[in-house]
Amino acid sequence: MPILEIPPPAQINIHEFRDKVLGCWQGKNIGGTLGAPMEGTRQLGDISFYTQETAGRPAPNDDLDLQLVWLLAVEQNGAYRLNERILGEYWMRYITGPWNEYGTAKGNIAAGLCPPLSGFCNNAEWQNSNGAWIRSEIWACLFPGAPDEAARFAWMDACVDHCGDGIYAEIFTAALESAAFVEQDLLRLIDIALARIPDDCRTARSVKLARSCHQEGIDWRTARNRLVEESADLGWFQAPANVGFVVLGLLYGQGDFGKSLCIAVNCGDDTDCTGATVGAVLGILKGRSGLPQRWIEPIGNEIKTAAVSTLWLFAPATVEELSERIIRDKQYAEKENPLLPRLIDGPTCCAGLTERLTDGSIVRERILTRSSRRLTFNLPWGELAIEYGQNPMTSPGERQKLRISVTECPHNNRLVRLDWKLPEGWELHPGPGQLLQVKQRMEAAITVELVPGEFPAPMVYLQLELHLSDRLAPCWIAVPFGLRGAVGQEHQVYTEEYKDAEYRQIARFNGLNYPQI
Incomplete structure (x- = not known):
């Protein structure tokens, strides 16, 4: 009987990894701050830099601070002891943002509809929206070069408050970001991520549309309008179109950090999310050492929270502190799973790894077969x-x-x-x-x-x-x-006035000054 040969794990230089993790969170802060004032806009924008007074601090952004809750869950339990039920309990204790799917998930869990039912039930309006794919970076950083593992944890994460394309979108971004630690080619990264979601899901359709528009030489504004039309039946603030905007920013930005962020944000809709994810992807690819100082200096390195309770959360104060804690957790995960790529002091060696990354069969067989019911x-x-x-x-x-x-x-x-x-x-x-x-x-x-x-x-x-x-x-x-029908939910129309009031309230809490929108 032949012996199954398991290839040795890939090796990643720890100093290069630290730079990429720092770049991830610094880019996340930059893109989120850039896009915050435009969130909810439905028309094309024309910005080229920050439009608000930053006073040397980033805007508070739930895209980042929700992941601090998962950081604590990993530290207190170990990554491989987590499941969706445990994440749901951390959600109940630490997530304070009442918005849309966040509040729906808390109400469902309180009623006994625990994850993944919490993302499936009473959530028709928001089950395919943006709250999950925006928080994928922690899984990518914990599982660099291991998109199958990142996808596994992305499913557990996303099902707390989403189902369907709300989950597929986070699997896509987590897989892309995980692979970005060991692969530089953007088109290949998109293929790696697409291999881990259903071919016919709405997220995949939007990503493929964005990619085909770029390949055909169509300008990004026309491509953006085609994405809006493609997702018109879903409405605004939904994952497929916004993930498509992220892909537009990455492709049409041609590696230019500022240009890429501005294209994504100028597409409109959930602009702090699209900008933050583009910033995180490019931060991984370039490392913080490769990010332009003109984008870093106005916001510094702080982490400002908006949607979490910080009591006993032990939230990191800076991107440096966050990165060091993630590196420690990644090294502990290596002990739990010896097949993960290893952090070493020597040179990075990923021989054979990148060739295997486009095979998404494991995720399709073991993750996509999971049911939200x-x-x-x-x-x-x-x-x-x-x-x-x-x-x-x-x-x-x-x-x-x-x-x-x-x-x-x-x-x-x-x-x-x-x-x-x-x-x-x-x-x-x-x-x-x-x-x-x-x-x-x-x-x-x-x-x-x-x-x-x-x-x-x-x-x-x-x-x-x-x-x-x-x-x-x-x-x-x-x-x-x-x-059925016994659960009533408040419906909030996300108008310009409501958005402006919401961000002014967050800004006052964090000592920032936002202009009238």
């Missing part, structure tokens, strides 16, 4: 998953299938007994009890059909009692269902 529960002797056939938000008499599976159970040839405690008028077919036989693969599954009865409250939690055949003590879990 699948809720998991950790048990002492395995993991139980409930996958909703349609939606946990349902109505009386509305039938749906539930797939129940037990995995990671090390006890072969055992029976798992499921006993459901149903409210009066609720039905489960073929009956309120099931048996799962766990064999040599340590997993078993069954599909049942639920018919809800009346809802005595907006949320109902079905009690499921589980017994492993050789254990006396049972386990209990609560499976959430909600009455």
